[in-house]
Every structure is written in C-alpha cells, then in structure tokens.
Amino acid sequence: MQVYVAENYTDMSRKAANILSAQVILKPDTVMGLATGSSPVGTYQQLIEWYKKGDLDFAQVRTVNLDEYAGLAPDHSQSYRRFMQENFFDHINIPRENTHVPNGLAPDLEAECRRYNQVIQSLGGIDIQLLGMGHNGHIGFNEPGQAFELETHVVDLTDNTIEANARFFASRDEVPRHAITMGIKSIMQAQRIVMVVSGADKADIVRAAFAGPVVPQVPASILQMHPNFILVGDKDALSKLR
Ligand code: F6R
Secondary structure, X not given: OEEEEEXXXXXXXXXXXXXXXXXXXXXXXXXXXXXXXXXXXXXXXXXXHHHHOOOOOOOOOEEEEOEEEOOXXXXXXXXXXXXXXXXXXXXXXXXXXXXXXXXXXXXXXXXXXXXXXXXXXXXXOOOEEEEOOOOXXXXXOEOOOOOOOOOOEEEEOOHHHHHHHHHHOOOHHHOOOEEEEOOHHHHHOOOEEEXXXXXXXXXXXXXXXHHOOOOOOOHHHHHHHOOOEEEEEEOOOOOOOO
C-alpha cells in the first residue's frame, strides 16, 4: 500500500487525477472503475480541466461505476448515472456507450447483477478503480459485515447509510432501501486501486481501515491486501495514520 499525503482536498484531487491521467495516457482504452459521492468530485473536475486544455483524450476509455440505487431512473436527480453525467461524462469526449452504471430500474435485480459482472468481464477487467470510503468503512455499497468474496450483488442499505443519504432527498422516506453494488471481490480484482479520502471526520475510519486488522466489519480494510493500492488523503484524514 502506498500513501500520498495531500495538503487539502484540492491537492488530493490533483494527485489522484495525476494517477488516473497517467493511466489514460499510457493505455488510451483504459477500463476505469468509478465512484460517486463528494470525495471524487474534485478529481473529476481536474480531469475535465486537463481534457479541456487538450492534455487528455477519453475517446477510447471505458468506465464501470461501482453502484446504483435500486428503483431510481437514470435521470432521477439522485441517481448515480445522473451524478456521473453531470460531474464527469457530459464534460469529456467519452462515448455514452463506453460508460456503464448498473441499471437501478432492471425488473430482475439479480439478473442485472449477473449482466453487470459479464460487462466487467467482457471489458477484460478493471485497470484502475477509483474509490471513496464511508464513515463506517464501506466501499461501494459494501457495508460492514458483508462477505469479502462477493461480486456484483443487491444490498439492503443500513440505517446509517439511509440517514447519511437522506440530506439529498426530499425526505428520509424517499431514500431507496436497496442498491446494486460491485462486491469486494470485483473491486479487489482491479489491477490498481486509488482511494481518495479527505477531512478530519474520516480520520478514525482511515486508521481502523489501514492500521487495524483486516475484518469484514471494516470493509475497506481488505484493501491492505491489494498488491497495488494507493491511498491519497489530505492531512486531516490521514492525521491518525502512522
Ligand atoms: C459511491 C460509493 C460510496 C462512497 C462513500 C463515501 O459510489 O462508492 O462508497 O464512496 O459513501 O462518500 P463521500 O465521498 O461522499 O464521503
């Protein structure tokens, strides 16, 4: 595991974007695993800026997102497909058909999980996976206690996650109760993994995940076992990691 210490969120985003852009330059048809949430937004902004300057070309890049809420249409204001369009895809030259997000409206969610696993496989696997981490150590929607050996699957969201996401919906009742997520196994099969983490509120979980034992109660702790894992954090998030 490699750790890059950044001054602040902007610096963290630039460092992560540097790693991703180097990957795209070296392998123009890179398969990128992508995340939503506040952590990677600055990384996407930096990549967009470099694209607009002419330094990056996404024409051949393929993407697979980690997760999507069950029951939300792709254009719902809180769907992860919409998040990715607004925060990244609409601003770069990636063909829409090269971008993959689980279909939250699939009538048979289990079949959708199987289809998504096949999509990842047919792309030849993930070259580089970008991750954020929840306050309880979740990655994707893999909540504490989930088995490490799962691929894409349907999850029941915990009260903790429903509570954390309620601020984005009109009321708590509107927060979906289920989601589709790539599993820990799918994530661990990526060639390289980059996690962005910022803020003092993440310092305790950063220590638990990366200086503590590898346990399903802290899903991100498994990343310690990945041969090519890069943690890019700002000083506040890394303050309790020795
Ligand atoms: C979203 C995802 C989640 C987030 C996590 C952290 O696609 O994978 O695991 O990375 O909830 O969210 P933020 O970055 O908003 O703190």
